Amino acid sequence: MATPRFDIIGQAIADASRTRMLCELMEGRSFTNKELASAAGVTPQTASAHLRLLQDAGLVVAEKRGRCVFHRLSGPEVAQALEQLAAIAPMDSLYRAQRRKAGGLAQVRSCYDHLAGPVAVAMTDALIARGHLREEGGGFHPVAGEIWAGLGVCLPDRVMRAPFARPCMDWTERRLHIAGPMGRQILTHALEAGWLRRPLRGRGLEVTTPGHRALAERLGLGSALAGLSGLKSCEEA
Amino acid sequence: MATPRFDIIGQAIADASRTRMLCELMEGRSFTNKELASAAGVTPQTASAHLRLLQDAGLVVAEKRGRCVFHRLSGPEVAQALEQLAAIAPMDSLYRAQRRKAGGLAQVRSCYDHLAGPVAVAMTDALIARGHLREEGGGFHPVAGEIWAGLGVCLPDRVMRAPFARPCMDWTERRLHIAGPMGRQILTHALEAGWLRRPLRGRGLEVTTPGHRALAERLGLGSALAGLSGLKSCEEA
DNA sequence: CTGAGACTTCGGCGCTGGGCGAAGTGTTTG
DNA sequence: CAAACACTTCGCCCAGCGCCGAAGTCTCAG
Structure with missing residues (x-):
């Protein structure tokens, strides 16, 4: 065979x-x-x-x-295959307890080349609610150009011509969020614009004060970010 | 963790x-x-x-x-995860020899819920060449309605509103072809229209005479189907 | 009821593979 | 050069698992 x-x-x-x-x-x-x-x-x-x-x-x-x-x-194919597996794999049973204990841990983090965690899911929901993104047939489709306006981001033509958003099943939320080329661009921009920062030590990503303001104003994510002001990445024990 | x-x-x-x-x-x-x-x-x-x-x-x-x-x-998620893995997994070394021996085997076959094999890849290429499908950002995008005209297929609005085509890495060709909801519709239609038939015994799908004609006329796949007339599914040894 | 067929359970064999301590290689620091 | 450090290799132990033969359960045909 x-x-x-x-x-x-x-x-x-x-x-x-x-x-x-x-x-x-x-x-x-x-x-x-x-x-x-x-x-x-x-x-x-x-x-x-x-x-x-x-x-x-x-x-x-x-x-x-x-x-x-x-x-x-x-490579990205490996990350993508693992994501796909995560969608059908059971979660570690220790997970829920640890998550409670860890608090802000993993509220925002990178998943290979795009954003993940509750905030990424909330971002996706907000973009859909505001009509910048359309979900159909198992995929996300940008409403031409709109998504970038929603994020207040100016992006090169190259990206505008290939705004494909691959859905990605989040490990913790079990909800779809934006991956693929668009996901990569969003993460890149968020880092370049100083909305997010990789902490020196520890896991996850930090939301900066300008990042808070941008996400709250542009996407109405104020409540989703409520517990995160001054968030420091959390270590285990 | x-x-x-x-x-x-x-x-x-x-x-x-x-x-x-x-x-x-x-x-x-x-x-x-x-x-x-x-x-x-x-x-x-x-x-x-x-x-x-x-x-x-x-x-x-x-x-x-x-x-x-x-x-x-x-479920489909499992099939999708396995496909994704196939994209990064090495092929069985016995494969090439067996494929030569088997001849028409797997020229056309189903991959869970959509078409796969060389002919499916050729169909995808033809749809792109004829402007019915656009490849960008790692996904396939139908050019509105056109793909269905290309296939000469009338489909319910529900499908027209969700024409998302997920790419799928073919096991044998290592090329992308149409999967996702659109892939499912294409397979379903091809079976219902009598273009393809599941043989009673054996693997793969048979291309019927009307199927040959339809694919040759509508997509110019005459040459891709050349060796397949009267194709019977092949058994091993 | 009896026999055939599809499948599962049980028991035992042999191999694979994860784990760590100890020792070895190569690199940086003082 | 010597010490510290990051990592790898080696050797050993033991648990887990793939495999099959034999026997058991359930279903259908006659």
Whole structure:
């Protein structure tokens, strides 16, 4: 029989430790062996074996700089496939408790190359409610040019000609939100405009004061952002 | 850490036998234990264990009718996730040889709920070349109404209002083709109009004589269909 | 009722693979 | 050069799982 070798990918993601590493890597940044070992709760030598396996499966690429090795997902297709899996995978049972404890954790975060978390879902809802975006047939369609006006963003023609919004199932919200090229542009712009900032330490993204104002004024997200003023990223224990 | 349990899905697809079963199930129909055991090359009792596992992972549902149990993928999300994985998974090395031997096998087939195979790819290309479909930002966009005229198909308003075409990476061609709601409509129509037929035995779909004529005249696919006249589905060995 | 067929359960075998401690390699710092 | 550090390799232990033969359950045909 002619078959794609799902099993090779399956082997790679079949282990809980590797799953945790991949979830970490979904943030889009590079991570060192040590960071990923800590995220997975194993020793560095075990993590090393896992990462080698993930590399062999083609999910992860490594780059050596000095005495450090930086690992990241090998491409957007991988992130997209993992997202798709997350849509059908059960959630970690520890999740709900942890989320309560962690508070603001993951309110805003990056999902490989676009925004995710409750705020991203709220943004998508607001864009639809205001007529800037249309949901149909399982996809998001921008109402020509409108979406950019809604965000108050000026974008290059190249992007205007390819404003395709791929839906993405959020891990925590289980709701669709904007991914794809448009999602990437929104994240990029939000970072460039200073609405969001990657904190030096820890996970997630910080909403800056101008970011608060912009999202509240342009999309009416004041209430969704209510608990976030001065939000610092939260660490576990 | 809050994580989706990729590993549960991973465990389920981590085995080559289960991979073969899933590929079989991707056709979209229901299959019995015995059929799937044969497809995977294992005994029925082993297949039974595998299917139980796939069921526990939520990938497959079983329906008991009389003394037979029919298994099928639990939903479109599963098929979509598997497609996405196929895009990043290496192909079975036996594949190329088998494909040559099998000849017409898989020239046209269903991929869960839409068309796949070389002919589906050619259809997509033809629709783009003729201006009925636009590819941008990683998605396909119908040029309003035109695609249906191109296919000579009259479809309900409901579909016209939601003509979203999700791209799908074909297993064999490694090329994008039409999936999503539009893909489902195209497959449904092709079956209803008698252009395609599910053979009683064997895999894939048959292109009927009217189907040949319709695709050649409307989309200029005469050459793509050249080797297929009177095509019967091919069995292995 | 009896036999055949589809499927599942059970038990046992053998292999694979995750885990860590200890030791090794290469790089940066002092 | 020596010490610190990041990472990898090696060797070992043990749990888990794929596989099949044999036996059991359920359903249908005669």
